[in-house]
Amino acid sequence: MKEKGLLIVLSGPSGVGKGTVRKAIFSGDTQFEYSISMTTRKPREGEVDGVDYFFKTREEFEALIAQDKLLEYAEYVGNYYGTPVDYVKETLEAGKDVFLEIEVQGAKQVRDKFPEGLFIFLAPPSLNELQSRIVTRGTETDELIQNRMKEARKEIELMSLYDYVVENDQVEAACDRIKAIVQAEHCRTTRVAPRYQKMLEVE
Template sequence: MKERGLLIVLSGPSGVGKGTVRKEIFSQEDTKFHYSISVTTRKPRTGEVDGIDYFFKSRTEFESMIEQERLLEWAEFVGNYYGTPVDYVEKTLSEGKDVFLEIEVQGALQVRKAFPEGLFIFLMPPSLDELKNRIVTRGTESAEVIENRLQAAKEEILLMDAYDYVVENDQVQLACDRIKAIVTAEHCRRERVAPLYKKKISEV
């Protein structure tokens, strides 16, 4: 009996630093998670490789994936589709490997429906003031956009009840350590491992 991998979903409000935390985790040598490769209809940028950076598809192909329910979640941004292919996730989990998704809150809620047994981690800003600072220092948004984002963040924070864990992003390194600790701990959960041990005992 082989332990199935864990689906780890990192999500959280806009501007909380999900991408930074994800990049830091995957820059660490001892990270054993597999990053879930997204499907997109966006054109490849220089150096991007199909099947490594993204699965590049046409709009027709993507829409047929939606129809066939082959996407765990999907969304449209600036005229392009982005989504998470269920086949890749399923295949990797069944090989006993942990799969890591970093997605927006709405996407995470879609994934929860298909994978209720996933590990849903909500990345929290240290405070809403801090979130405001982070949004402002990007320097690319108007005051109105910032205010809307803050309001949206407040609403998204109330969504944390749909998650299993809340990790504060006070320091990127600490946030990464906590996420890795959560995955280590989950691999020790009795419900998950007891069947494997009982089998072992029965063989002595």
């Protein structure tokens, strides 16, 4: 009998660098399967359908919602973003670890449906650091920044819903921690012992 894979959910406050960390993890050798998100927003320059996102029309996306085909979804700035559930389930059944990089609202939905998942919160080294990162994007007003900070406070409070907190002080260090967490989780007695139990039962 094949052991099921782990569902790894990386989330965290907006602007903390989830996408950068996720890309760094998948730039090298990795044992994870990346679950590509679905979105109704238009592809940006260089983005490829089926690589960066699955690009869908609003009608297609809403049909998938109606059919309960999304593990999680949310609407941001007028566009839907979500995770196709079939790919996740099939990949886990095949014994492979699936990696999701999603917003905190989505992570909450996944936690409800997959409480056995591995929930990792990517945290800013400090709130000030978070603010400066948002400021250096250069595209936002003071009011927007203040709102983001308020949001970040709320999101840091959300941290308690996660199993692990990884500080994103340096991308490489954050990647190492995430990989260590997954490796450790594969050694959890609750995961390993049943495998040995099964061997005895076969006899």
